[in-house]
Amino acid sequence: MNVKYMFSLIAVIVLFLLAYVGVEAAGLQILFGIVIPYVALLVFVIGFINRVIGWARSPVPFRIPSTCGQQKSLPWIKSEELDNPHTTMGVIARMFLEIVFFRSLFRNTKATLSDGPKISFNLEKWLWLGALAFHWSFLTVIVRHLRFFAEPVPFWVQLLEKVDGFFQIGVPGIFISGIVLLAAVFYLFLRRVIIPQVNYISLSQDFFPLFLIFGIAFSGILMRHFAKVDVTGAKELAMGLVSFHPIIPPGIGVIFYVHIFFVSVLLAYFPFSKLMHLGGIFMSPTRNLPGNTRAVRHINPWNYPVHTHTYEEYEEEFRGKMIEAGLPVEKE
Amino acid sequence: MSEEKKIYDKGKVLTGLILFVVILAFPFLYNSGKAAPAPDRILTEKAKAAKECIEPKAFMKSEHMQILNDWRGSVVRDGKRIYVSSSDKEFDMSLSNTCLDCHSNKADFCDKCHNYASVNPYCWDCHIDKPKENK
Numbered sequence: 001m002n003v004k005y006m007f008s009l010i011a012v013i014v015l016f017l018l019a020y021v022g023v024e025a026a027g028l029q030i031l032f033g034i035v036i037p038y039v040a041l042l043v044f045v046i047g048f049i050n051r052v053i054g055w056a057r058s059p060v061p062f063r064i065p066s067t068c069g070q071q072k073s074l075p076w077i078k079s080e081e082l083d084n085p086h087t088t089m090g091v092i093a094r095m096f097l098e099i100v101f102f103r104s105l106f107r108n109t110k111a112t113l114s115d116g117p118k119i120s121f122n123l124e125k126w127l128w129l130g131a132l133a134f135h136w137s138f139l140t141v142i143v144r145h146l147r148f149f150a151e152p153v154p155f156w157v158q159l160l161e162k163v164d165g166f167f168q169i170g171v172p173g174i175f176i177s178g179i180v181l182l183a184a185v186f187y188l189f190l191r192r193v194i195i196p197q198v199n200y201i202s203l204s205q206d207f208f209p210l211f212l213i214f215g216i217a218f219s220g221i222l223m224r225h226f227a228k229v230d231v232t233g234a235k236e237l238a239m240g241l242v243s244f245h246p247i248i249p250p251g252i253g254v255i256f257y258v259h260i261f262f263v264s265v266l267l268a269y270f271p272f273s274k275l276m277h278l279g280g281i282f283m284s285p286t287r288n289l290p291g292n293t294r295a296v297r298h299i300n301p302w303n304y305p306v307h308t309h310t311y312e313e314y315e316e317e318f319r320g321k322m323i324e325a326g327l328p329v330e331k332e
Numbered sequence: 333m334s335e336e337k338k339i340y341d342k343g344k345v346l347t348g349l350i351l352f353v354v355i356l357a358f359p360f361l362y363n364s365g366k367a368a369p370a371p372d373r374i375l376t377e378k379a380k381a382a383k384e385c386i387e388p389k390a391f392m393k394s395e396h397m398q399i400l401n402d403w404r405g406s407v408v409r410d411g412k413r414i415y416v417s418s419s420d421k422e423f424d425m426s427l428s429n430t431c432l433d434c435h436s437n438k439a440d441f442c443d444k445c446h447n448y449a450s451v452n453p454y455c456w457d458c459h460i461d462k463p464k465e466n467k
């Protein structure tokens with residue numbers, strides 16, 4: 001038992017009960033199906049913009065070269081164009097590959113101490129794989145969900161459904177991305193519990209999004225394959241939200257409200273949490289600045305021109321007092 | 333420091349934020365405020381005469397694919413072809429001969445509804461969808 005994850009787990013269970021009891025017993029469909037989603041979306045957008053503007057207000061006076069290769073210097077010294085880009089194009093390429101393939105996670109190593117004592121660094125690819133699986137399946141699920149938010153459904157959403165439902169297992173068929181998503185969050189959770197060092201640095205705010213997303217994926221899969229809901233009604237509700245003609249179709253099934261309540265909580269929580277790395281990655285000085293300190297002079301924006309007080313000025317100011325005290329001066 | 337806090341790289345940051353908002357707004361822009369209720373389900377004369385489906389309507393709405401899946405298993409694996417509904421009526425477990433007997437207007441009934449939810453059952457690769465022509 002660990003207080004940090006128990007706290008988050010209990011929080012998610014309470015959220016589940018809120019939505020379940022709220023809809024099933026208290027009949028608060030309008031609250032959970034219309035009001036909370038709209039409020040959550042507003043909080044998400046405004047909070048997100050606010051966070052990013054806040055970061056943009058912090059001056060970054062210097063290049064912070066947390067780089068993995070030789071910086072561009074003399075023409076005959078080979079420089080690393082991707083890992084230490086010195087041009088804007090290079091920075092864009094590095095950023096793109098970072099976001100799409102998580103190159104920095106690929107470098108993850110594990111240090112082990114063996115007899116000797118000898119330290120060795122081994123490649124550790126599981127985090128990279130787990131993170132890739134998680135983020136890509138999450139994106140796929142979200143894009144596929146556009147079928148609930150667009151009428152007519154765009155062809156590229158249907159194309160993605162075809163590819164994702166390739167295995168045609170069961171009726172309705174399973175989507176690979178949904179299952180990968182569930183498995184990947186579970187792995188990311190286990191990792192924080194099982195690896196002692198990672199466990200030690202894990203806080204409840206690391207566990208909470210994992211449980212919440214697990215809850216979202218679990219409730220989604222539940223209503224697709226087990227506790228059926230009226231999907232046509234779900235789409236009518238979703239279309240009502242995005243066309244500003246909100247409606248509550250009768251009898252959708254309570255799991256649906258649990259699902260969108262979890263999603264609403266995730267959206268509203270997002271700007272205040274570590275999940276802001278979605279915006280933060282673009283704002284990271286270590287990633288978005290070209291390493292060109294050898295070529296360009298960077299001037300600190302907040303205290304330029306720098307106020308100096310040279311010895312000559314100092315002596316000018318105190319010459320009389322210095323002579324009085326018998327101190328040597330350069331100019332009489 | 334009492335200096336007013338300026339936004340650095342304003343152009344780039346604002347471009348990024350506008351992109352973020354436009355992507356989020358995609359569903360709102362795409363539908364441009366048009367309400368899109370589910371299509372009307374048109375019943376055939378035969379279905380109207382029957383008054384109700386094999387199970388209550390609300391149940392059919394969310395569970396009809398499950399029923400079909402169970403029927404398929406029952407017929408193909410166990411050879412049992414008779415379905416007794418919750419209201420004690422008997423039906424032949426058949427996609428084309430039972431469902432499409434009452435709902436012979438597949439294009440107006442099943443398909444319209446499926447298009448709305450973007451489901452595309454592959455059943456019709458094998459099963460005939462116009463049983464009348466077959467008879």
Ligand code: HEM
Nearest residue numbers: 141148175177178216217220221223224231234238260263
């Ligand atoms: C963070 C965003 C969301 C995630 C990660 C998510 C995840 C999932 C997953 C994994 C499934 C299982 C089936 C599949 O893989 O598609 C699912 C199903 C479903 N989700 Fe979501 N969901 C999200 C947001 C929403 C929203 C906003 C709605 C509101 C309309 C919604 C409505 C549904 C419905 C109706 C189903 C059942 C689909 C079916 O039975 O075919 N989801 N969701």
